[in-house]
Amino acid sequence: MASQKPTQQETVLPDIEIARTADRRPIEDVAADLGLSPTDLEQRGSEIAKLQWDAIDRELDREADGNLVLVTAMTPTRRGAGKTVTTVGLGQSLGQLGESNAIAIREPSLGPVFGIKGGAAGGGYSQVLPMEDINLHFTGDIHAVTSAHNLISAMVDAHRHHGNDLDIDPDRVVWGRALDVNDRALRDVVVGLGGTANGPPREETFSITAASELMAVLCLATDIADLRERLSRMIVAYDDDGDAVAVSDLDAVGAVTALLKDALRPNLVQTIEGTPAFVHGGPFANIATGTNSVLADHLGLRLADYLVTEAGFGADLGAEKFVDIVSREGVQPDAVVVVATVDGLKKHGAPSTDDEDSLAALKAGFSNLDHHVDTLRSMGLPVVVAVNRFPDDTDREMDAVLDHCDSREIPAAVSTVYRDGGDGGIELARLVRTAAEENDATLDPVYDPSDSIEAKIRAVATRVYGADGVEFTSQARSDLANVESQGLDDLPVCISKTPASLSDDPERAGVPRDWTLTVRELYPSAGAGFVVALTGDVLTMPGLPADPSATDIDVDDDGTVHGLF
Template sequence: MTQTDSDGTVPPDVEIARNASRRPIADVAGEIGLEGADLERRGNGVAKLTWDAIDRELDAPADGNLVLVTAMTPTRRGAGKTVTTVGLGQALAQQGESSVVAIREPSLGPVFGMKGGAAGGGYSQVLPMEEINLHFTGDIHAVTAAHNLVAAMIDAERTHGNALDVEPDSVAWNRALDVNDRALREIVVGLGGRVNGPPREDSFLITAASELMAVLCLATDIADLKARLARIIVAYDTDGAPITIENLECVGAVTALLKDALRPNLVQTIEGTPAFVHGGPFANIATGTNSILADRLGLRLGDYLVTEAGFGADLGAEKFVNIVSREGIAPDVAVVVATVDALEKHGEAMLERREGPDDDGSEREPVADDRTEAVRAGCANLDHHVDNLLAMGVPVVVAVNRFPDDTDGEVRAVLDHCELRDVPAAVSTVYRDGGRGGLELAAHVREAAEPGSASLEPSYDLSMPIDEKIRAVATQVYGADDVEFTPQARSDIERLRALGLDDVPVCLSKTPASLSDDPGEAGVPFGWELTVRELYPSAGAGFVVALTGDVLTMPGLPADPAATEIGVDDDGSVRGLF
């Protein structure tokens, strides 16, 4: 049961989590047909599934409905996709459905940086929140260790004879750390004489950006994991030929570090709904969603699997349809999360663009008389994402994630707009009210997920040339007029073709703050071209990455890091996790 403070505010997430009554994990597992022998317990509230259980369940048919939670173009305040995912799973359970939630594991970077915890919030979060936000089952640490083992093997190869003829300037595999540290973006290794190896420039990325994380979330079993690891390109020789992890002869060692991390983690929501928290690939240069294994299990263990994709639908949902779904995981319905805050921001941009400057070139006075007018105008951005998903053959439900400062008029304006467009929509208050705050949303989802409602239509065919795949995403999904490829990008495309990677999906890295490649362009930009400046292979993950702007794969801490608010009481309880 939810409780608010006397002034109507919701207690801090950590306080709610600490006071929640948790069911034994065996009871949670039993609800979806798993037995005690199927679990490897990591404490009372966490368990990894055994391989026997995974193999057995994957032999069964996948009868569940996949609900993909995504969003309109978000603001810094966030859209609330994880909260909505967890809350919707709880709401479906309250309506008597067998539901399973699946989300990514939080990276320590955001936890200690700007975002804070990533286990949901309020009365729609996964438990145990403290453990999930910190070390959890060690999956991310395993990826960090495996990534750095490969980096060490490359430098050892160069130190001890360099039989693979590694060209030092072509080493594509850097080092990893699951903490935001801007000082490690560009470094030099091997200083201090021959005993420390040949010097070269290097860098660190955050563990979530490692290709190993993407591979972990796309692999279907240990054999598939080994095959994907073997083909990861880590460097090139002096003739330009690729050098892989298989060439370094460490596929077995890397697999040994990742084999347990490949098994999904079972926990529960604050209302006891079963939840998988597994994997955590970057949402820009990778798929930005949890693991294929967790999704496949959820579709067999529950009637509904509720999962989420990172960023807005132009990035997360697009990658889910064009990359993840090609692995056999297709959404039956998508929930697009909208907020008044985001609608207002995009609406102001639309109104300013519509009005333009005065005749003398000076800027006009603000064009929105009140926030509601801007919210209505901002629905153009919401429509863009809804239309994209409908064009991809996925039914859509809009969830208006209500914040305390939203007025009834503003919320009503969004619902009225959706009604005019004949798009199902509901207000979600799952942060404050738990599953009870998502019952109307759940009813719409159940209706939209009727058999035969979805007929997936990817944005491109895999047989298309790389540049045409990118153009398809840019024009159909982003709304660009065309694509400009820099000379470097054209050269990269030729190299990818020579590597035999012209028949795989493309993973476009673009700012999440805009539909365009300019983070300052809110609303629905028009009359613009997407610029692709560089491409590189993620051969193990099975896609090609196209960079359309500067991408920070190693974030830095902000001026006021969330780490300054975190502490530990004398009894060992962690406080300050948001």
């Protein structure tokens, strides 16, 4: 049970205050809702637990018969769409309908927590607890990825220092270093300065830990053996002949596995209404899958009748990657929720200040929502639209969105789960339940694994983004030949594109027409099992803003944290 919810006239309290006043269930009671016993857990205090391997192995031996609900969105704005809030709230709503359910979301990165975006534990009366722990160190999974990533980096440089028997080309070391803090000064650096004892010198880059291929590997591995195999084939450099050098060539697989074996086990917590919640993994949503771990999904589908999860950015990025990459690991959606907002619809319609024009702008933005819905339906997925209502949205705007969806026979409901918790998503939950139960369609991925890398990219560009075609730069053509020469052209593609537009131009709103996707670079994430295609400048190490969230965070003498959101 949560703290007392506000009336319509009252203002919703800050997330951290709502979290602090919420009743907490012992984690063993939360686990019991999923049929797990206290011996199945490794408790980290009274509210957090990691599942034990015996329990994980036992459950994975059973057939999965739960329904997977994927939460995605129309093309988002800087204000965000509210996918995590919707995911948490929908789980709570399904629970209020008497359904056995769980949710699964990513772990927050410290970069956004201390930067500009804030935490990623949901919000209002639809968040996961304990909010402070989840947004900070939590169970140490991200720290383990950081340590493992930098161990590989250190072993690359140590190998070169001690004779370089692998003939690693210093200009083709592709494995940088990682840190889970936004620090723009580390984007491009030189390491190995200070003489031969510290060298040899070379240029280096840092990425935020969420962008590490290790994070993607962690979220796609299904057990320790699979983790070890994926780690062994990760490419760290190329030698003087242009051949790939992998982690296995450094004899580093065992040590890296040792650092990640506990991080591979999913974390169990609860929502503010006591719904079981897996919070596990946190890969980048652009150069990786942008969703929680496959292992958490597999467990949720065996332990509950409904598992609600989310994918990063809009449906053109997150949902497409879920279908074409994640679903190939045996977790296919039974229904998809597309989150729409008045803010997003107006942005993709036309700017306005007048009320009548504002409604016209809203309606003009329906084309963007429709594009995402139609794309998902073409993949064989039943779609429900959740209209995430913000405080300044009007009844007329809500009615206009619902009327449009009704005219296109798209099930839709207004969601107020931020303000009202599970009570605010009951109608949405009913529609989702019906969509999942009545779904008899076969999932239709965008491309076939046997297609060439070039054909896969063209399929996503034309079928999902609405492009007329694809143009490959000379660098991309060279990269394409390199991928093919390594025999990796049977892998799925992970296209990195701006989330602000369906096109590769962040300034083009709505549904852009008459445009060509430009691919400027490709590289294999061989351990994760996909080929990354870059279509613009990708910032894998964000910087702090002028007024970072870190300046608002403080701690009382009794250890109470303030300023998280």
